[in-house]
Amino acid sequence: MTFTKDDGPVPAGFTAALQAGGYGLPDPSVAGHGHAHGVDGVSTSVRTAVHRGREIRIETTYKITIDGQPLEGGLEVLDNGAVHYHGLPQYALPSAIDMCKRVLDYFGTEPPAVDELGCLIGEHGEHCGNGATCCVDDKDHQHGTDHQHGTDHQHGTGHQQGAEHEHGTDHQHADRPLPAAPVPAQPQQSHDHDQHQHQGEGHR
């Protein structure tokens, strides 16, 4: 890789970095999915300061629902007390109420499209640690025997899997989170765990 000042437009190489999966990215083995998101409407931020040699630590946790459904994406408190939401990166508002109003103004309550993209071949969707639906490698996901699927399970909009099914008692469903938890389509046979709260120990 060379860094030159005369690296003008070269159409053939313009997307080389994209083809390579990008440069300057954190190590994917430790980075996860970017910044920390809230999960199921719960997000925690920590502020610290040192004053007169004493360490101040303030941990703020929000649990936010809108019409009973968890707000995903995570709110953060800045050191000056303003509230920030990653989906609206330039906004910092006086209160979480104000921020929720702004999120609703911007994003509404429904995804902007039907999701047709789904997971990649060899992956399936599941509820991931950042509050969104993630696609994970099938080989990395094994199910415990106490996780049963039946016939009448309802998924959120955009879910295009064939048979409906239900779950065993150790596998609870969350209401559809807002606004950052769409349900990717599932183009393959393996079952998925979109929109689920995973609470049973037998579920992995």
Added chain:
Amino acid sequence: MTAVRANIQTSDTARERFLAGVVALNAEPSGYTTSQLNQLLSPSIPGFRLYGVDQQLTTWDLFVLWHFVAMQMPSSPTRPMRNLAHGGPIFLPWHRMYLLRLEQQLQRITGDPEAGLPYWDWTVDGGLPTDQQHASSLWGAAALGDARGDVVSGPLAAMRVRLVGYGTQLWSVAPRPLQRNAGTDTDVPGLPTAEDAKWVLEDGLGYDSAPWDVSSDGFRNRVEGWIDPRRVGQAGSPQMHNRVHVWVGGDMGPGSSPNDPLFYLNHCNVDRLWEAWLTRRGRAYSPGDGDEQVPSGQGRNDTMVTLLGDPLTPAQVLDASAWYGYDTTA
């Protein structure tokens, strides 16, 4: 050859060339579909995924994707709003690289190797009465189009939005016009003013300072717009760069804000202010080797998040004179 970046409100040539170029880039097939991009990026960005419809994206859309991806990349230790393009010292060099790559695409598609990105000196419009700011010469059919609602007049009426931020995800949607709500947010009294620009260029002000985040004092954080102690009781209210995003609203709000060409006009003015600071204070960057609490990926010689063109480091963009210059930094 060196491009000259001019004021879009005073240079007809710069304005017309820019508008023609961005419309062309917005219509130029990139050769990538949303599903292909998911396959390309998922190995290097675990958990990242485009949602929505599968469609062919344009060169313009790839820049939207790049900005959104950079915004998702963490910088350790975790701090509010800090990522590998915002909320820390990397903010100015990363956007300089990003604008440079778009400028080079404008040069290619317009056939003019000296075409420079124009800037919007919003401090001039910020001097107008607030109820007139959305009706300045920037707006209307002869320039950037409608300030409020769908953009259906002027050259930018031809532009289409295909990728939109939805909360913390990026969605591919049926193509639609640009949307704005300039000057309608009651929490934002108006655009930044010339007095604000003087304040960010205050004598003796360093580039940035520990803890290198949105609470730091320094030129970077003042111009990014996270702090303004002059405004007592308005903690966190958007200033400077942030305020312009919020004031325009619509597609300028979410992380997909590069959909609107105004994004580039805003950041070009931010970059012009940075160039003014660099000219006065020397081509310095911090944090340096001896500093503590340096956020990961934001050091002087760290490779910046790159999806298009060759990657660069902050050190490599401190002097942009081989690429471009401004008609004025005053």
